[in-house]
Amino acid sequence: xxxxxFLEKWSGxxxxxxxxAQSFVLDLCQVLNVDPPHAATSDADRDAYVFEKPVTVPHxxxxxxxxxxxxxxxxxxxxxxKQGSEEGSSRLGTAKRDTPAWHIAMxxxxxxxxxxxRAMDAPPPFLIVTDVGYCxxxxxxxxxxxxxxxxxxxxxxxxxxxxxxxxxxxxxxxGLPGPLHIRQELHGRNAGVPPAGPAASPPxxxxxxxxxxTSEF
Numbered sequence: 001x002x003x004x005x006f007l008e009k010w011s012g013x014x015x016x017x018x019x020x021a022q023s024f025v026l027d028l029c030q031v032l033n034v035d036p037p038h039a040a041t042s043d044a045d046r047d048a049y050v051f052e053k054p055v056t057v058p059h060x061x062x063x064x065x066x067x068x069x070x071x072x073x074x075x076x077x078x079x080x081x082k083q084g085s086e087e088g089s090s091r092l093g094t095a096k097r098d099t100p101a102w103h104i105a106m107x108x109x110x111x112x113x114x115x116x117x118r119a120m121d122a123p124p125p126f127l128i129v130t131d132v133g134y135c136x137x138x139x140x141x142x143x144x145x146x147x148x149x150x151x152x153x154x155x156x157x158x159x160x161x162x163x164x165x166x167x168x169x170x171x172x173x174x175g176l177p178g179p180l181h182i183r184q185e186l187h188g189r190n191a192g193v194p195p196a197g198p199a200a201s202p203p204x205x206x207x208x209x210x211x212x213x214t215s216e217f
Contacts, residue, residue, distance in 0.1 A: 006031045010133035014085040015093030017132060021081035022051055024132045025071055037071060048074040055116045069116050077126040078116055080109045084131050097134060106137060110148075113139075118146045126151065 001009075006027055013020055029036040040050040047053060053072035057065050071079040082094040084102050095102035109129045117123040123146040129137040140151035 001027055001030045003031055013133040014089055015083060015091035017081055017083040020083060020132045021070060055119050057115060057119045067116055075124060077124050077128050078113045079128040080113045081130050081132055082109050
């Protein structure tokens with residue numbers, strides 16, 4: 001699959017997270033020329049790179065619950081997926097994209113990934129939140145403190161538009177490395193800043209403007 005084919009297939013998808021998330025990741029791995037997630041087993045030590053990784057989450061009063069990471073790669077990242085919809089769509093999905101409700105949902109997904117990371121003995125360096133077919137939010141913590149910050153910074157990395165190189169450089173740093181040279185003239189979405197005020201999702205990340213992107217890593 002070429003980058004153009006990937007974008008054509010996924011940029012029009014919306015409002016079907018459960019149906020689309022794993023297929024989206026598998027296609028992304030193909031475009032980046034890296035191994036896809038492995039088949040899960042009953043052995044937690046072997047399940048180092050799998051969909052739906054179970055995590056025991058502690059709660060107050062010595063209570064525990066089991067959560068499932070959408071995609072986990074040990075020593076690399078936790079990925080949580082959502083999928084919103086465009087204005088005028090007949091289906092809602094996570095929320096209408098770039099609305100206050102959508103920003104809150106994306107921040108809630110970050111909170112979910114953060115909860116899983118903090119329940120692990122060795123939190124991975126990256127958390128990724130994706131709206132399938134639309135954007136990636138990336139967060140990093142390199143000291144194993146699980147104090148994650150927008151990567152590489154709030155202004156330039158958060159909400160990396162799928163049309164602006166589909167976040168390939170930062171996804172590579174998060175644990176999908178491989179030789180890749182992409183140069184695409186893409187019609188992305190206009191730059192925009194999440195709304196201010198209590199409904200906005202901090203940090204105030206900017207969407208990348210349409211550009212000609214070259215990624216090498």
